[in-house]
Amino acid sequence: MLPARLPQMPEVWRLESKPHKFCPGCGHGIVLKCLGEAVEELGLVDRTVFACDIGCSLLAWDFFNLDTVQTHHGRTLPVLAGLKRVRPELVVVAYMGDGGAYAIGAQHLVASAGRDDPVTVIVVNNTVYAMTGGQMAPTTLPEEKTETTPYGRRVEENGPSLRGPELVASIASPGAYVARGSVARVRQLKGFIKKGLRAQVEGGHLAFIEALSTCPTNWRTNARETWRFLEEKMHKHFPLGEYAPAQAVREEGGGAQPPRKS
Amino acid sequence: METKPIRGEQRAFMTGNEVIAWAALAAGAEVMYGYPITPQSEIMHYWARLAPRYGRRFLQTEDELAAGFTTLGAVLAGEVAFTATAGPGNVLMQEPLSMAEMMRLPAVVIIAQRGGPSTGTVIYSQQEFNLTCYGGNGEGLRIVYSPSHHQELFDYTLKAFHTAWKYRFPTFILGDGYQSKMREPVTLYDPAERGLEVAPSRPLVGVPGTPGRDRPPVHLRNTYNLEEELYEALQETIEAYDRAAPEIAEWEAYRAEDAEYLVVAHGVVARAAREGVRLLRDAGIRAGAFRPITLRPFPQKELREMASRAKTVLVMESSYGQLEREIRAQLYGLTVPLKGYRRPGVGITPEEVVREVQKYATRSAAPDA
Numbered sequence: 139m140l141p142a143r144l145p146q147m148p149e150v151w152r153l154e155s156k157p158h159k160f161c162p163g164c165g166h167g168i169v170l171k172c173l174g175e176a177v178e179e180l181g182l183v184d185r186t187v188f189a190c191d192i193g194c195s196l197l198a199w200d201f202f203n204l205d206t207v208q209t210h211h212g213r214t215l216p217v218l219a220g221l222k223r224v225r226p227e228l229v230v231v232a233y234m235g236d237g238g239a240y241a242i243g244a245q246h247l248v249a250s251a252g253r254d255d256p257v258t259v260i261v262v263n264n265t266v267y268a269m270t271g272g273q274m275a276p277t278t279l280p281e282e283k284t285e286t287t288p289y290g291r292r293v294e295e296n297g298p299s300l301r302g303p304e305l306v307a308s309i310a311s312p313g314a315y316v317a318r319g320s321v322a323r324v325r326q327l328k329g330f331i332k333k334g335l336r337a338q339v340e341g342g343h344l345a346f347i348e349a350l351s352t353c354p355t356n357w358r359t360n361a362r363e364t365w366r367f368l369e370e371k372m373h374k375h376f377p378l379g380e381y382a383p384a385q386a387v388r389e390e391g392g393g394a395q396p397p398r399k400s
Numbered sequence: 401m402e403t404k405p406i407r408g409e410q411r412a413f414m415t416g417n418e419v420i421a422w423a424a425l426a427a428g429a430e431v432m433y434g435y436p437i438t439p440q441s442e443i444m445h446y447w448a449r450l451a452p453r454y455g456r457r458f459l460q461t462e463d464e465l466a467a468g469f470t471t472l473g474a475v476l477a478g479e480v481a482f483t484a485t486a487g488p489g490n491v492l493m494q495e496p497l498s499m500a501e502m503m504r505l506p507a508v509v510i511i512a513q514r515g516g517p518s519t520g521t522v523i524y525s526q527q528e529f530n531l532t533c534y535g536g537n538g539e540g541l542r543i544v545y546s547p548s549h550h551q552e553l554f555d556y557t558l559k560a561f562h563t564a565w566k567y568r569f570p571t572f573i574l575g576d577g578y579q580s581k582m583r584e585p586v587t588l589y590d591p592a593e594r595g596l597e598v599a600p601s602r603p604l605v606g607v608p609g610t611p612g613r614d615r616p617p618v619h620l621r622n623t624y625n626l627e628e629e630l631y632e633a634l635q636e637t638i639e640a641y642d643r644a645a646p647e648i649a650e651w652e653a654y655r656a657e658d659a660e661y662l663v664v665a666h667g668v669v670a671r672a673a674r675e676g677v678r679l680l681r682d683a684g685i686r687a688g689a690f691r692p693i694t695l696r697p698f699p700q701k702e703l704r705e706m707a708s709r710a711k712t713v714l715v716m717e718s719s720y721g722q723l724e725r726e727i728r729a730q731l732y733g734l735t736v737p738l739k740g741y742r743r744p745g746v747g748i749t750p751e752e753v754v755r756e757v758q759k760y761a762t763r764s765a766a767p768d769a
């Protein structure tokens with residue numbers, strides 16, 4: 139039970155731009171609430187620069203009382219990598235969709251993970267290109283119907299659904315933080331984001347948090363079906379938890395890295 | 401740590417790429433982000449070697465998209481930053497530069513033109529005129545300098561940083577492979593010692609104070625919901641550009657005052673034009689040369705004045721009509737005949753200038769022409 143006097147919105151949410159522009163039932167708002175609270179609780183409001191991609195994340199361009207830059211589709215990470223290098227005292231948060239992170243911006247994700255850029259990356263995985271009307275994304279589940287896979291995603295044709303944190307963990311440096319949360323596990327997700335901010339601020343490392351999220355508009359689902367798709371299908375395909383960077387495991391003499399459940 | 405890379409006037413004999421690296425240092429550039437491509441790579445090589453000595457930074461990025469976008473990140477943070485590229489890299493660079501155009505981010509980009517289309521050659525061309533002046537899905541709201549010798553490479557690279565930050569438009573140095581690789585004498589200097597103005601940089605995000613409490617948050621966007629919203633934002637940028645244009649536009653003329661045959665060329669081709677004009681004058685032909693130093697904004701008024709006095713305007717370029725189309729547009733309404741000499745991806749010599757002008761001069765000198 140929440141205490142009655144707890145404010146409904148984090149202070150860092152900008153009242154002037156509320157109600158926000160996401161569809162009813164969208165997961166973006168939940169992720170941004172976790173992020174807002176995490177930034178506040180760690181006392182980082184003064185020095186955080188938030189950057190959003192193009193995708194439904196672009197709707198967050200005036201969401202926070204934080205200095206904010208809207209970038210291009212897939213290019214949020216290099217903008218912040220370039221910024222952070224010259225202003226290391228700032229805390230930078232890259233907010234993007236699964237299409238931006240894993241398709242058009244994949245090379246930037248690989249390069250930033252490889253360089254261990256001290257950026258906190260939050261990827262909202264809703265298994266589709268939402269903003270453009272629900273086309274297939276790298277994360278689209280096998281057999282999932284989208285506008286460009288009207289008969290369901292065929293693995294033989296499009297490959298299996300991409301798992302981002304696993305990819306990042308396989309190339310991330312020791313000290314980097316990698317996790318997958320879900321808007322259905324809010325407290326855990328917020329905890330991951332907090333750890334991800336700490337990894338940047340205290341450790342000077344990359345942090346990568348994927349948030350499994352909902353898109354009832356493009357999934358064409360009602361509330362119950364939306365939640366079922368998230369909790370039954372997505373949670374099963376994309377295991378929640380923290381992922382140890384493979385470089386660290388390798389140095390410790392380990393082999394493959396199963397997700398460290400938290 | 402040494403902070404001033406150049407003290408006093410330094411005579412040097414070096415390649416254009418090296419000149420540019422020194423100019424960026426002298427201009428106070430803090431950071432270069434770049435991706436290798438011939439013929440610009442040595443700008444990065446020199447910068448990577450020199451930068452740490454003066455507390456400057458370098459990062460080799462994963463591609464030109466990242467080179468451009470990291471540069472924008474540094475600019476947003478308030479640092480003087482630049483990148484360099486060529487050919488196919490210039491194509492990729494247009495994406496970040498269109499964001500810079502929209503958001504008024506003063507990034508500086510050095511272009512060393514190589515042959516195109518596609519991978520073309522690694523050698524030389526003037527085929528990146530269109531791309532550099534009008535690339536991206538926008539309106540060409542950029543500043544483009546086209547230097548023609550090494551002293552200008554130095555002078556205008558220095559100036560590009562100043563112009564970019566003063567007017568807040570992305571700014572290009574449009575060089576080419578010849579200029580990049582050739583050695584020439586040049587005088588390096590510190591702009592402050594010569595009393596040259598260097599516009600200060602300032603952070604656009606991450607400014608002091610708690611956003612929402614002490615000050616409004618900075619919210620920078622490039623996406624608009626409504627046609628009118630975009631139109632209004634763009635109108636403001638266009639007006640700022642048009643206001644600044646007369647202060648920025650630069651040109652050079654050589655014996656053009658009384659020229660009957662006016663050769664128009666930019667970059668290294670303008671050197672051939674100048675030498676050709678000298679030879680033609682020696683032969684008694686009233687030739688002259690006009691050279692836009694800024695391709696964007698274009699020095700229209702001056703060109704129209706000189707062109708309107710000429711019998712023929714001859715546009716010479718190492719591309720297939722890219723400059724000619726621009727000149728046609730700039731001279732629209734004048735009756736002077738306009739001819740083109742198009743050598744895509746190939747250099748042009750003074751002898752060719754003489755030969756081409758003579759074609760028209762001979763014709764009009766013929767008794768019944």
Ligand SMILES: Cc1ncc(C[n+]2csc(CCOP(=O)(O)OP(=O)(O)O)c2C)c(N)n1
Pocket residue numbers: 192193194195211234235236237238239262264266267268269270275
């Ligand atoms: C270079 C480029 N290509 C394509 C687009 C069109 N586009 C806008 S958003 C988007 C997909 C967004 O999907 P995702 O990143 O998953 O974000 P979501 O909307 O699902 O949150 C695309 C393809 C674009 N803006 N820029």
Ligand code: SF4
Pocket residue numbers: 159160161162163164165166194264268269352353354355356
């Ligand atoms: S389209 Fe989907 S992701 Fe975008 S705001 Fe609506 S519900 Fe959210």
Ligand SMILES: [Mg+2]
Pocket residue numbers: 193235236237262263264265266267268275
């Ligand atoms: Mg998506």
